[in-house]
Amino acid sequence: MVDLMETRHGDKGSPRSTVLDCRGLAVGHGPTVVARDIELSLREGEVLALLGPNGAGKTTLLNTIAGILPRCAGEISLGGTALHNGRPAEANKRGIVLVPDDRALFTRLTVRENIQIARRKNGPQLEQMLDLFPALRNRLKVAAGALSGGEQQMLAMARALVQKPRALLIDEMSMGLAPVIVENLLPVVRRIADETHAVVVLVEQHVQLALEVADEAVVLVHGSVRLRGPADELARNRERIEAAYLSSDEFV
């Protein structure tokens, strides 16, 4: 197995420290709050599946953690240090990297150029990305816009990884992709967390597949957390997830 990056902590016996911490977070658009009372705490190498129906506030939450949207209330800290509100460049510099659902590629640039532009000093090399996503190896000179959906998603992930994320936020990577491609891509997310110790917040509509790679899961419905727990436990109790998806404010 390729070692994606040197491990951040040589001492394997040390307890894993908290990387991303959200306290009392409320998120929204302008004056409209769409989700509130969000509490998230992820330790090194943890994958959180952020589940919930359309319109629940998942994208708004990811964009807020990335600093793209100002938060309405609460605190976000990375590695124990608070992030200023609504400062995407600061959040990114500190190691928060968002893979948006539209993938945000430079469609007229080649695969190689897309990766080189994103790569951070000391970030993983192009070659490591090609080991992780072998399908990109023969596509280096192809414009990103000419790739298949699956290849575009791999490129979006590679672009994120060469920034050496401490917190990787992935919004609906499977949008428009065949389930078989998602089945191949999600284990890579697990591997990234295991090997780099980055934390991952994974927004995913394929609930079962997401639970297979995640450590914890949170179900967001109408802007509040309706259910949370260890991913393996929730995977064995799908009816609880389905009930949460179907729950409405009146019943909670």
Ligand SMILES: Nc1ncnc2c1ncn2[C@@H]1O[C@H](COP(=O)(O)OP(=O)(O)O)[C@@H](O)[C@H]1O
């Ligand atoms: N740019 C925006 N301006 C105003 N409201 C928005 C905007 N984007 C999303 N919303 C609203 O915020 C709520 C949550 O949306 P979103 O975070 O996209 O949900 P999800 O990603 O879970 O489907 C929805 O009611 C949506 O209509």
Ligand SMILES: [Mg+2]
């Ligand atoms: Mg969304």
